[in-house]
Amino acid sequence: MFVVVFLFFTLNGTAQENINKNKFRQLKQEFATPNVYRTASGAPGHEYWQQKADYVMDIKLDDKNQRIYGEETVTYHNQSPDALGYIWMQLDQNMRAKDSDSPKIRTSQMGERISVRQLERMESDFDGGFKIEEVKNAAGNLLHHTIVKTMMRIDLPEVLQPGESISFSVKWWYNINNRLQDGGRSGYEYFEDEDNYLYTIAQFYPRMAVYNDVEGWQHKQFLGAGEFTLPFGDFEVSLTVPDDHVVGATGELQNSNEVLTEAQIRRFEKAKSAKEPVMIVSEDDARKAEKNKSEKEKTWIFKAKNVRDFAFASSRKFIWDAMGVKFGDRTVMAMSYYPKEGNPLWEQYSTRVVAHTVKTYSEFTFDYPYPVAISVHTDRIGMEYPMICFNGGRPESDGTYSERTKYGMIGVIVHEVGHNFFPMIVNSDERQWTWMDEGLNTFLEFLTEQEWEYGFPSRAGQPYKIVDYMKGDKKYISPIMTNSESVWNLGSNAYSKPTTALNILRETIMGRELFDFAFKQYSQRWMFKHPSPEDFFRTMEDASGVDLDWFWRGWFYTTDNVDISLDKVTWLQPKTDNPELEKPLEKKEDEKLVSITDIRNKETIDQTVTVIDPATHDFYTTYDEYEVTKKDIEEYKKKKADYSEEENKIMEGNYNYYQLDFKNIGGLVMPIILEFTFDDGTKEIKRIPAEIWRRNNVEVSKVFFFQKEVSNITLDPFLETADVDLDNNNWPPKVHPTRFQLYKSNFDRRYGGGSNPMRDAQKKSKE
Structure with a gap:
């Protein structure tokens, strides 16, 4: 029987890690136990419930x-199976109260350079907290309430039983923050030249906290980074503003005949079927309004159904354009509100991007269910609310802009409008799990940007863009599954790393078809509901049929990185036993084995004794051990006759076998993707699933065979896995240069920033 003696395969059982450390162990203790509210498949259970607040x-x-x-007036519907003796409301503006914890816990240092703005914020005496004047029940009686920093507990006079509702009222006021000076997701921008204000207002009212089957009351304090967790409900909001203001808000305008002119109403109707944005309020209209301030007021009324929050924007500076987007028989109005300072960028791009x-x-998810989607221009901010968002990206005062400003503006609009899907509809717990909205949304932002323009400079998505973060000092890196207030780098942790992980799942682990189906299942299962991380993880596996526990564990529960090293390549060929092939090869190999002594002897010894004296010769003096004899050929024929057809094929096929030894240096197990380049210049890709590491998380070997000779091997040739060290990814070894940047100390720190060839070209044309 033929045996290829040099091939020795092993399961590497002796190197198997302890079961408690194996990276392929199932996620069990990390997950909540499935129940009647949330199933093991990741879907809502048959007794799933959630609260409602109108x-x-x-x-x-x-x-x-x-x-x-x-x-x-809040009407709170207890749709849970629990009796509630008190309820909790969020008072997020209290982050700006005089006694707020946020500035107290904010660390600060003074180096050689510090901006005036940073100093002002350290010493700010702005009081922006809620001033709660009264809390009353439906009969007008005061309700006992306790303010706990950014939360308020309202004690109910009677226990609110399952299926019951309660109505109560709150009266309050607060000072609006200057967003550019004081920071914040909401606030005003002041235009000194005209003495005008642009307001983008959110978190402006006491809001019901979420009560659910996972957390009970979600009343973790608002410290600034962790965002908001809110129940769904219906809103009717009357906004009284200066008579010359234009208002955009969550929901649909109810009294357009009272607040809009007949011309504006006609333009709005025209916009519903327009192929491009239609001006409802033009730049000329806005310029006139900002010069002639009205002392009167008017009230805009908006209604919104099944939303988790409400926000609005108001200014006499607003230009307003709109166009309809068809979803079957429905028309969704894509709209933008922006001051003249946003042009020409905003007029050209904003509504089209919406x-x-x-x-x-x-x-990728479900048809957008709301009637409007609004983008509002502000400076230096991006923030999202149902149907409306606030976005930065401002041109220079001369109307020119840099490439960075343009693509930054388009990117932030995509991102913030996209938040309508996550978390405004798929309503995850932002206060606890930032990645569930920011990560999933940034992933879809990446897909959307690439469909906007080939090669769009997306900030996240491509695996190589997360490498610097992944290979950083682990003291300053937290697992994705960490509360947002406790991570070191929120942008990389909650936005970029989850985006990269999802893109790797889609492109490398699962494939687009399986991933897209599973992701859509998750989106549709949990639209208008409150999913947990387990619901996402379980649904992606349930709908795809792919076991991903190893992937979730590595990418979401650890700080491991990807660094797979191609440590060694052994090139082997089977011995054919054909003397006409083997003996010349043996001679060639032996001729390579030349010692320094042999080299020097040939240089210093002119003639040996056997050369000078023929009498010293015998059989072995002239014997050629590499000569092919008749006996060698006869013995080979006998052996060949005993070979099977398959064995003869291997023996005569001139196969080249390559044993590749890999090490998992970074700790994060991933598929092994290899590009083999052959001596004739052709290439072949081999993809090995991550499960190759299942019995040994540290070292594995794999044998490949080809009829051609391999000249080069590249590990992760398409940069799919976020491998942090490319210098150990090649055979023969290859060192990749690291580029460093030279810069002047007075570099541009402006928002957007970047070079501005448009302005330079305009200057040149005027010369």
Whole structure:
């Protein structure tokens, strides 16, 4: 029987890690136990429930003193199986109260350089907290309430039983923050030249906290990084603002006949079927309004159904354009509100980007269900709310802009409009798990940007872009599954790394078809519900049929990185036993084995004794051990006759066998993707699933065979796995240069920034 003696395969059982450390062990203790509310498949259970909170609000915007005054009536529906003796509300503006914990826990240092703005924020005496004037029940009686920093507990006079509802009212006011000076997701921007304000207002009212089967009451304090967790409900909001203001808000305008002109109403109707944005309020209209301030007021009324929050924007500076986006028989209005300072960028791009975003996200999830999607221009901010978002990206005062500003603006609009899907509809717990909205949304942002323009400079998605973060000092890196207030680098942790992980799942682990189907299942299962991380992980596996526990563990629960080393390549060929082939090869190999002594002897010894004296010769003096004899050929024929057809094929096929030895240096197990380049210049790709590491997480070997000779091997040739060290990815070894940057100390720190060839070209044309 023929045996290829040099091939020795092993399961490497002796190198198997302890079961508690094996990277392919199932996620069990990390996951909550499935129950009647949440199933093991990742779907809502047959007894899934969630609370509902409806709001009727009267809000006044004080443009002279930059204040919000409000009264709200909240109807809270207890749809849980639990009796509630008290309820909790969020008071997020209290982060700006005088006694707030946020500035106290913010670390600070003074180096050789510090900006005036940083100093001002350290010493800020701005008081932006809620001033709660009263909390009353439906009968007008005061309700006992306790303010706990950014939360408020309302004690109920009677226990709220399952299936019951309660209505109560809150009256309050607060000072609006200057967003550029004080920071914040909401606030105002002041335009000194005109003495005008642009307001983007959110977190402006006491909001019901979420009560659910996973956390109970989610009343973790708002410290600034962790965002918001809110129940769904219906809103009716009356916004009283200066008479010359234009208002955009969550929901649909109810009294357009009272607040819009007949011309504006006609333009809005035209926009519904337009192929490009239609101006409702033109730049000329806005310029006139910002010069002639009205002392009167008017009230805009908006209604929104099944939303988790409400936000609005108001200014006399607003230009307003819109266009319709068709979803079957429905028309969604994509709209933008922006001051003249946003042009020409905003007029050209914003509403078109809004329309593109709702269409593209819908393809990967579900049809956008709301009637409007709004993008509002502010400076230096991006923030999202149901149907409306606030976005940066401002041109220079001369109307020119850099490439970075343009693509930064398009990117932030895609991102913030996309948040309508995650978490405004797929309503995850932002306070606890930032990655569930930011990571999933940034992933879809990446797909949407690439469909906007080939080669769009997306900030995240491509695996190589996360390498610097992944290979950083582990003291300053947290697992993705970490609360947002406790991570070192929120942007990389909650945005870029999850995006990269999902892109690797889609492109390398699962494939686009399986991934897209599973991701759509998750989106549709949990739209208008409150998913947990386990619901996402379980659904992706349930719908795809792919075991991904090893992937979730590595990417989401650890700080390991990908660094797979191609440590050694052994090139082997089977012995054919054919003397006419083997003996010349043996001679060639032996001729390579030349010692320094042999070399020097040939240089110094002119003639040996056997050369000088023929009498010293015998049989062995002239014997050629590499000569092919008749006996050698006869013995080979006998052996060959005993070979099977398959064995003869291998023997005569001139196969080249290559044993590749790999090491997992970074700790994160991943597929092994190899590109073999042959001596004739052709290439072949081999993809080995990550499960090759299942019995040994540290070292594995794999044998490949080809009829051609291999001249080069590259590990991860398409940069699919975020491998942090490419210098150990090649055979023969190859060192990749690292480029460093030279720069002047007075580099541009402006928002957007970057070179501005457009402005340079305009200057040149005027010379």
